[in-house]
Amino acid sequence: MQSSRNVILFIAMSLDGYIATPNDSLDFLSVVEQEGEDYGYGAFVQGIDTVILGRKTYDKVMTLVSEFPHANKNTYIITRTPREAIGSVQFYTGGLTELVSGLKQQPGKDIFVDGGAETVHAMLQGGLIDEFYISVIPILLGDGIRLFKPGFPETNLTLISAKNFEKGLTQLHYKRS
Amino acid sequence: MQSSRNVILFIAMSLDGYIATPNDSLDFLSVVEQEGEDYGYGAFVQGIDTVILGRKTYDKVMTLVSEFPHANKNTYIITRTPREAIGSVQFYTGGLTELVSGLKQQPGKDIFVDGGAETVHAMLQGGLIDEFYISVIPILLGDGIRLFKPGFPETNLTLISAKNFEKGLTQLHYKRS
Numbered sequence: 001m002q003s004s005r006n007v008i009l010f011i012a013m014s015l016d017g018y019i020a021t022p023n024d025s026l027d028f029l030s031v032v033e034q035e036g037e038d039y040g041y042g043a044f045v046q047g048i049d050t051v052i053l054g055r056k057t058y059d060k061v062m063t064l065v066s067e068f069p070h071a072n073k074n075t076y077i078i079t080r081t082p083r084e085a086i087g088s089v090q091f092y093t094g095g096l097t098e099l100v101s102g103l104k105q106q107p108g109k110d111i112f113v114d115g116g117a118e119t120v121h122a123m124l125q126g127g128l129i130d131e132f133y134i135s136v137i138p139i140l141l142g143d144g145i146r147l148f149k150p151g152f153p154e155t156n157l158t159l160i161s162a163k164n165f166e167k168g169l170t171q172l173h174y175k176r177s
Numbered sequence: 178m179q180s181s182r183n184v185i186l187f188i189a190m191s192l193d194g195y196i197a198t199p200n201d202s203l204d205f206l207s208v209v210e211q212e213g214e215d216y217g218y219g220a221f222v223q224g225i226d227t228v229i230l231g232r233k234t235y236d237k238v239m240t241l242v243s244e245f246p247h248a249n250k251n252t253y254i255i256t257r258t259p260r261e262a263i264g265s266v267q268f269y270t271g272g273l274t275e276l277v278s279g280l281k282q283q284p285g286k287d288i289f290v291d292g293g294a295e296t297v298h299a300m301l302q303g304g305l306i307d308e309f310y311i312s313v314i315p316i317l318l319g320d321g322i323r324l325f326k327p328g329f330p331e332t333n334l335t336l337i338s339a340k341n342f343e344k345g346l347t348q349l350h351y352k353r354s
Contacts, residue, residue, distance in 0.1 A: 015309070015311065015325075015334065015349070015351070016194070016324075016325035017193070017194040017323075017325060028331075031333065124317070124319070132192070134192065136349065138333070138334040138335060138336045138351060138354075139331065139332065139333050139334055140301070140325065140329070140331065140332040140334065141331055142301070142327065142328065142329040142330055142331050142332065143327040143328060143329075144327075146194075147193075148192075148193035148194060148317065150319065150320040150321075151319065151320060152317070152319040152320075153319055154205075154316065154317065154318055154319050155316065155317040155319065156208065156315070156316055157192065157315040157316055157317065157345070158315060158345060159315045159341065159345035159346075159347065161341075162339060162341045162347045164336065164338075164339045168334070168335060168336035168351075169336075170336065170339045170347070170349055172192070172313065172347055174192070174315060174345075177315075
């Protein structure tokens with residue numbers, strides 16, 4: 001079924017394809033930090049009303065902040081272990097294909113896949129991601145947590161845009177062909 | 178020692194970081210094939226007079242062509258097994274650091290690292306690559322031969338340019354910071 005709601009990955013990776021160092025550090029993102037520059041994130045978040053996020057990433061985020069950053073969105077934390085919902089944050093133990101097709105049958109804004117690597121992988125295995133915003137950070141980490149794990153079907157993409165920013169970040173925007 | 182000769186990687190990868198499929202196919206590059214468009218390769222090759230290439234990649238190339246494409250350049254095939262030179266093509270069994278520092282002490286044009294993944298990895302481990310031209314092909318292969326294997330030192334980069342092409346290829350050009 002065609003839906004007006006797109007499932008969108010919006011994420012940063014090093015040129016060698018890592019979203020974090022081996023010990024889960026995101027410190028390398030500081031090389032592109034710039035006052036007043038959010039690399040389109042604020043505008044992107046205006047266009048979504050639903051967030052899909054892996055449990056490990058959620059737990060990591062919650063060690064860093066007091067309130068979940070997407071508390072005003074419908075959020076699905078992908079997990080194998082049921083937990084009670086916290087406001088609009090639900091812990092989802094079902095299948096991703098069912099989740100996405102259910103969401104697409106409802107009216108709404110776009111759906112944000114916010115990581116981590118395991119959830120991205122499961123979404124790619126199901127062919128569930130419609131658009132990709134990949135911000136390439138100008139660094140080679142040499143090792144870490146890969147954004148793209150091996151083992152999902154070949155997927156042709158159409159480049160929508162590629163933007164360069166002053167600090168050397170390049171943001172690649174694709175849709176599935 | 179500062180040298181005017183730069184060691185340059187010029188290579189294409191899928192968005193998920195593969196330079197070939199698991200069975201060594203490069204067929205995915207056809208998605209960006211366009212009459213009269215060489216993505217800067219011809220101009221780049223004008224600026225080099227030396228090629229460094231892994232032995233496996235060399236053998237693969239030689240199954241596809243009758244004459245080595247860089248027969249008019251000084252070429253070093255990186256291998257553990259000595260072979261007799263073929264014209265300007267030498268089979269090099271020594272250390273890469275010694276090779277590069279020796280080349281940089283001689284006058285000449287830039288030095289082209291032409292792959293494959295093992296040679297790129299060894300060059301990165303030695304911190305020997307000065308510039309990177311990475312052409313990102315608009316496809317997710319899902320599996321294959323990775324351009325960047327894990328296990329080399331973190332390397333900061335400076336973006337020199339990012340160019341988009343009609344077929345959706347984005348060419349990222351960096352130098353080591």
